Amino acid sequence: NTGVAYDSATFDMRNGVLQTDKSVYIIGSDIIMTLIEPDLNLESDEAETWDLDLIEWDSDAATAAMGDQGAAGTSYASSFDPEPSDFRETGDSTGIFQIVIEVPSSLASTALDRGELIDLEYTDYSPSGAKYVGEESSDIGLTVYTSNFGATIELDQKVYTWTDKVYITIVAPDHNFDSGLVDMIGDTDDDPLIVQTRS
Numbered sequence: 001n002t003g004v005a006y007d008s009a010t011f012d013m014r015n016g017v018l019q020t021d022k023s024v025y026i027i028g029s030d031i032i033m034t035l036i037e038p039d040l041n042l043e044s045d046e047a048e049t050w051d052l053d054l055i056e057w058d059s060d061a062a063t064a065a066m067g068d069q070g071a072a073g074t075s076y077a078s079s080f081d082p083e084p085s086d087f088r089e090t091g092d093s094t095g096i097f098q099i100v101i102e103v104p105s106s107l108a109s110t111a112l113d114r115g116e117l118i119d120l121e122y123t124d125y126s127p128s129g130a131k132y133v134g135e136e137s138s139d140i141g142l143t144v145y146t147s148n149f150g151a152t153i154e155l156d157q158k159v160y161t162w163t164d165k166v167y168i169t170i171v172a173p174d175h176n177f178d179s180g181l182v183d184m185i186g187d188t189d190d191d192p193l194i195v196q197t198r199s
Helices: none
Strands: 017-020 030-034 055-058 064-066 083-089 095-100 117-124 137-145 152-155 168-171
Touching: 017 117, 017 137
Parallel strands: none
Antiparallel strands: 017 030, 030 095, 055 064, 055 117, 083 095, 117 137, 152 168
């Protein structure tokens, strides 16, 4: 007697997830962005890369794809200084893609404000339940903010003589633009330091 054995498998699609390491960022600091998307894992034996244009940036400063395509063919990739240049899979067949970008001080010649809301969005063209890629789409959103911690100013003493030196301490986390450098405050027209006395 000839016997026939059968087995079956289900091919399905998964919902993507977009994550960042924090929700509030100092302008100039790094965002570690993670895209968990098993449907972009097309090769099981190698780590793949996908363009940063998968993510749209939407804030008061600008709305644009974040990679080389930008808006109307304009590249915003240099503004975000991505490392690596594309989303890179964390290992063979993980379906987890990461990239590090910098929060820019300006986009499209418009400065980002402190406390500015930023919507990051990934469009999933193969959400769970779809029969094929492109049949449906789902917008996966994430909101982050630029920091607005304010600043405090302290003098080293309350009363001075005419010959005393005055030591001023400014605590301003928002001005710590580069963790690897000593930043300056009051050296540009954008953030002047004004000292006043009564006449």
